[in-house]
Amino acid sequence: MSDVRVRFAPSPTGELHIGGARTALFNWLYAQKTGGKFILRIDDTDRERSSPDHLEAIYRALTWLGLDWDEGPDQPASYGPYVQSERLSIYTEAAQKLLQEGKAYYCFCSVEELAEQKKIVRESGQAPRYRGTCRNLPPAQQEEKKLTCQGHVIRLLTPEEGETVVEDVIRGWVTFDNANLDDLILIRSDGLPTYNFASVVDDSLMKITHVIRAEEHLSNTPRQQFIARQLGFRLPVYAHVPMILAPDHSKLSKRHGATSVQEYKEMGIVPSALLNYLALLGWSPGEDREILPLEEIVQLFSLERITKNPAIYDQQKLTWMNGHYLRTMELEELLQEALPFFQAAGVISANPTEEERLYLQAVLRIMRDRIKVLGEAVEATDYFFREDYAFDPEGVKKQFQQNKETGKILTRVSRVLQGLEAFEETAVHDALAGVAVELEVSQGKVNVPLRLALTGRTRGPELLDILLVLGKDRSVARIEKTLERFDLG
RNA sequence: GGCCCCUUCGUCUAAUCGGUUAGGACACCAGCCUUUCAAGCUGGCAGCAGGGGUUCGAAUCCCCUAGGGGUCACCA
Helix, strand or coil, X not given: CXXXXXXXXXXXXXXXXXXXXXXXXXXXXXXXXXXXXEEECECCCCCCCCCHHHHHHHHHHHHHHCCCCCEECCECCCCCCCEHHHCHHHHHXXXXXXXXXXXXXEECCCHHHHHHXXXXXXXXXXXXXXXXXXXXXXXXXXXXXXHHCCCCEEEECCCCCCEXXXXXXXXXXXXXXXXXXXXXXXXXXXXXXXXXXXXXXXXXXXXXXXXXXXXXXXXXXXXXXXXXXXXXXXXXXXXXXXXXXXXXXXXXXXXXXXXXXXXXXXXXCCHHHHHHHHHCCCECCCCXXXXXXXXXXXXXXXXXXXXXXXXXXXXXXXHHHHHHHHHHCCHHHHHHXXXXXXXXXXXCCCCCCHHHHHHHHHHHHHHHHHCCCHHHHHHHCHHHCCCCCCCCHHHHHHHHHCCCCHHHHHHXXXXXXXXXXXXXXXXXXXXXXXXXXXXXXXXXXXXXXXXXXXXXXXXXXXXXXXXXXXXXXHHHHHHHHHHHHCCCC
16 A cells, blocks of 8 residues: 555546546556545536536446545545635635745735736736736725725736746656746635635645646646645645547537537447546557556556546547457357346336346347447347347348348248258258258258348348247248238249 | 747657567458357558658657647736
């Protein structure tokens, strides 16, 4: 057990999306690898956008992925509470301390004033920084303003000279000029802390040793370091992981298709595949391998091997990988993963009988090579669950209408199958071969129309497998029904 | 716009201290297998952003340019 403590701190303002999931994964992996603790903290200081529903969604997504946390809102330990909105007094206290030490000050500027100033500064081509109108207000005037002004915020007194160096495991030393920093707001007028402040306070109080987060936070880090220093906190180790971009190089958003973990789940991506794919986005084991079970990723993982450059996510590779997992996982596991899809479609009952489970398992066994996501499975196997399956018009035209021999062949197949005592692989195979020989036609002339009669389709699993899964009675019945329906007798 | 980060096949990436026919994977193409479709196997296509240096030698080190991304909120 090491003293490594990492954290994933989402804000409940939306579904957990792929980028957040990867950040969570990297943190989790690092904790696993080092024997440290993975902490889930909820950064809900944005009152407007945070919602309980989103919080639930985040829990669900992380749980589904199997990224379990050692400490969090529902796993209280000595560093709680783990929800920022329940820690307000802690931030207020920290801010008061800075105020008393002269490291922060009250600012009474209104939002409108600020916007105006910003506009002017921007037009002059400068970086818009807060210029500190309220920086040096004498105490008396402060007290007066407190009474007369609408509201006030607490700002950090930030140095205008010198530079701040951020040490990042992935990027090395990054230097920022303090002149570009402004007096950022610590406590908003509604009394809630801002992200930068709350985050620093909590990371320190929660004894976070490594801050692993998205690169978009790199530019905020000098500010955060300064806050930490003013508060007398030790700095954590930073690791800013590259962003995940959409195929058009822009920031990933809804218009790029599925981006939330929930959506992937619904389309039938399995957790193992998503985790494997995500791990490879911005990290590589250093050897020529792509398929890596989680346990191995944990063993091979290191922050140093995380890439510097942003990655564009590739849906095709994800689905390829998912397909690979689908056809190599244990059949029982595949059944577990697939069950909800079939239940949702109403073809398997909510509490499946052993018979139903075995049947679905048999269907999955012969279909798994042909699907990439579980969402396709129901449609692809529909004829195993209903007798009124649709017939492919092209196939019907070619096999049933244009081919005059089909009726004779299928009739014969039906008779021969009916006559079988043991409806098993070799017997059925030999029976079909026998029909071809007997009628002096190629095996294809027998098999192609037979497949169409049994499934309504021209493509699918091995014919023999279909026959065996369907069983003798249903197979024969389907052939007979087809002969009748298309008037082939 | 200021600041920061990044730049190897279309995409994800590998290449310990500079010396490789620049490797793998997805996608794509072809062949094999096969009564279908897949899967699988084999092979192919395809890359060091551009320009200067340093060096016997540079994808690798330095500089410049270009491009992409991030950030500059009383969002996180």
